Amino acid sequence: MADSPQKFDKKSRYTEGRGIAGAFEGETVTRRRLMEGTALAVGGVATMAFALPGLGFALGPLFEKTNPTRWQDVGAEGDFNDVSYVPRVMNIDPEIGDAGKTTIYVRKFNRDIDKVVEGQDSQPYVVISTRCAHLGCPVRYIQASQKFVCPCHGGVYDSQGKVQGGPPVRPLDRFYTKAVAGRVLVGDRFSLNSQLERFSPRDPSNHLDGLWQYIYPSRPTT
Amino acid sequence: MKLPSPPRALRRSPPKPGEDERRNGGRDGRNGAPATKPGAKEHAVEGVASVVGWLDERTGTSPFLRGFLYRKVPKGTNWFYTLGSATMFAFLSQAVTGVFLAMYYEPDSSRAYESASRITNEVFLGEFVRGMHRWGSTVMIILIFLHMGRTFFFGAYKYPRELNWIIGVVLIVLTLMMGLTGYLLPFDQRSFWATVVAVNLNASGPIVGPYLADFLRVGSEFGPTTISRFYALHMLAIPGLIAALIGAHLYLVAKLGTTAPPWLKAEKKDLLREEV
Numbered sequence: 001m002a003d004s005p006q007k008f009d010k011k012s013r014y015t016e017g018r019g020i021a022g023a024f025e026g027e028t029v030t031r032r033r034l035m036e037g038t039a040l041a042v043g044g045v046a047t048m049a050f051a052l053p054g055l056g057f058a059l060g061p062l063f064e065k066t067n068p069t070r071w072q073d074v075g076a077e078g079d080f081n082d083v084s085y086v087p088r089v090m091n092i093d094p095e096i097g098d099a100g101k102t103t104i105y106v107r108k109f110n111r112d113i114d115k116v117v118e119g120q121d122s123q124p125y126v127v128i129s130t131r132c133a134h135l136g137c138p139v140r141y142i143q144a145s146q147k148f149v150c151p152c153h154g155g156v157y158d159s160q161g162k163v164q165g166g167p168p169v170r171p172l173d174r175f176y177t178k179a180v181a182g183r184v185l186v187g188d189r190f191s192l193n194s195q196l197e198r199f200s201p202r203d204p205s206n207h208l209d210g211l212w213q214y215i216y217p218s219r220p221t222t
Numbered sequence: 223m224k225l226p227s228p229p230r231a232l233r234r235s236p237p238k239p240g241e242d243e244r245r246n247g248g249r250d251g252r253n254g255a256p257a258t259k260p261g262a263k264e265h266a267v268e269g270v271a272s273v274v275g276w277l278d279e280r281t282g283t284s285p286f287l288r289g290f291l292y293r294k295v296p297k298g299t300n301w302f303y304t305l306g307s308a309t310m311f312a313f314l315s316q317a318v319t320g321v322f323l324a325m326y327y328e329p330d331s332s333r334a335y336e337s338a339s340r341i342t343n344e345v346f347l348g349e350f351v352r353g354m355h356r357w358g359s360t361v362m363i364i365l366i367f368l369h370m371g372r373t374f375f376f377g378a379y380k381y382p383r384e385l386n387w388i389i390g391v392v393l394i395v396l397t398l399m400m401g402l403t404g405y406l407l408p409f410d411q412r413s414f415w416a417t418v419v420a421v422n423l424n425a426s427g428p429i430v431g432p433y434l435a436d437f438l439r440v441g442s443e444f445g446p447t448t449i450s451r452f453y454a455l456h457m458l459a460i461p462g463l464i465a466a467l468i469g470a471h472l473y474l475v476a477k478l479g480t481t482a483p484p485w486l487k488a489e490k491k492d493l494l495r496e497e498v
Contacts (some may be wrong), residue, residue, distance in 0.1 A: 061436065061437075061441050061447075062433055062436050062437055065309040066442060066445065067442055067445075068224075092444075093445045093446070095445060095446040096444070096445060096448075097330075097331065099331060100443075101443065110466070134248040135422040135426075136418045136419060137418070137419065137421040203425035203442075204422040204425065204427075204428070205422050205425055205426035206425060206431075215429050216428065216431070216432060219432050219442070220435045221441050
C-alpha cells in the first residue's frame with residue numbers, strides 16, 4: 001500500500017497487517033492480529049480443559065493419605081516377651097493380597113534396653129519393620145548374632161534396628177502399637193533417625209539426620 | 223530423478239528375439255491397435271499402477287520418499303550407520319508384540335501373574351511372542367547404546383546436530399523407562415522386588431524424589447493400582463512419546479544429513495594449504 005498514510009509506526013508487530021484490504025486508519029490492533037490471538041486463546045483453553053483435569057487425576061494420589069490407619073491384631077500379649085523378637089506377618093495393603101504381606105518382629109518394650117526419647121511417648125511394644133532403610137528389600141533377624149541383615153546390598157542393623165554397616169541411611173522403621181483387651185494391635189508405620197527419635201514415615205533411602213532430613217520432607221500420603 | 227523401477231514380477235518382460243512381437247499385448251500392434259487382448263496379468267499391473275499413481279498424485283508420497291530415502295550420503299558411510307534403523311526396528315517389533323501380548327494380559331494385581339503364565343504355557347505361540355518381547359527389550363537397549371556410541375565416537379553430535387543428540391538422549395531415557403515399567407508386569411517375586419527397589423531408588427532423589435515415588439506407586443505403599451499405573455505408562459504414555467520423538471529424530475536426520483566417519487580427511491585440505 002504505497003498510498004496509505006505513514007502516521008503509525010510500521011515496525012509495531014500489532015499493526016503489521018494495516019495495509020491489508022479493509023483495514024481502516026487508526027487501528028491499534030488489526031483484525032488479523034485479533035483473529036490470531038483469539039484462535040490461539042481458544043485452542044489454549046480447549047487444551048487446558050482436558051489436560052489440567054487429566055493431570056490432576058494422575059497426580060491426585062500424591063496429595064491425599066492413601067493408606068488409612070488400620071489396627072491389626074498380631075497375637076495375644078502372652079505371645080511376646082521383652083528380650084527376644086517374635087516374627088509375625090501383617091498386611092500393609094490387603095487389596096493386593098499376598099504382595100501386601102510383610103514380616104514384622106515384635107518384642108515387648110523393655111526399659112533396660114529401649115531408649116525413651118524425651119517428649120515422645122514410648123510404644124508398649126517394639127515392632128520392627130523388615131523393610132530395609134536402604135532400598136526396601138526385606139531384612140531378616142539372625143538370632144545368633146542378634147542382627148537384622150538385608151540380602152540385597154548387605155545392610156546390617158543391631159537388635160534395636162540401628163545401622164551397624166552397609167548402605168542404609170537410617171534405622172529400621174517401626175510401627176505404632178497398643179494393647180487392647182489382652183491383644184497386641186499394630187497400626188501405622190513411623191521412621192526413626194539415628195537417635196531413635198520418631199518421624200513421620202519416609203521412603204527407604206531418605207536420610208533423617210542433620211541437614212539431610214530437610215531435603216526429604218514429610219509427604220501428604222503418609 | 224525417477225522413482226525406483228517396480229519389482230521384476232510386475233515388469234513386462236521384453237519379447238525374446240524371434241518370438242511373435244504381438245504377443246506382448248498392447249500398443250505395438252499394427253496401426254497402433256492392440257493385436258491381442260491384454261491378459262489378466264496386464265490388467266493387474268495396470269490396476270496396481272493406477273492405484274499407486276492415484277495415491278501418489280494426491281499425497282505427494284514419491285517426492286517425499288525421494289527426498290527422504292535417496293539422500294546423498296557422505297563417502298565412507300558403513301555398517302555402523304545402520305544402528306539407528308536397527309534400534310527403530312527393535313522398537314517396532316516391541317510395539318507389535320506388545321499390542322498382541324496386551325490381548326491376553328490382565329493388568330490386575332490378582333490376575334497379572336496368572337495371565338502372564340497363561341500366555342507362556344497355554345496360548346498358541348504365546349511363549350514365542352512373549353519371548354520376542356522379553357529378549358527384544360534387551361536387544362533394543364543394547365542397540366540404542368551402540369547407536370549412541372557410534373554417534374559419539376564419530377563426532378556426529380556436533381553442530382548442527384546437537385538437537386538430534388538431545389532428542390536421542392531423551393529417547394534413551396524413555397527406553398530405559400520402558401524397561402523399568404515393563405519389568406513389573408509379569409508380577410512374580412523378582413519383578414515385584416526389583417520394582418520395589420527401583421521405586422525406592424527414585425525416592426532417594428532430594429525433595430522431588432519421594433513425590434516421584436508416590437506418583438509411581440500411587441501412594442506411600444505398593445498398592446493395587448501400582449500395576450495399572452505401570453501398565454498405562456508402559457503401554458500408552460511412554461511408547462507414544464517414543465514414537466513422536468523418533469519422528470522428530472528422523473526428520474532431523476533427513477534435514478541435516480549424516481556425517482562422514484572421522485577417519486576420512488576433508489577433500490579441501492590441499493587447497494587450504496596452498497592458500498597459506
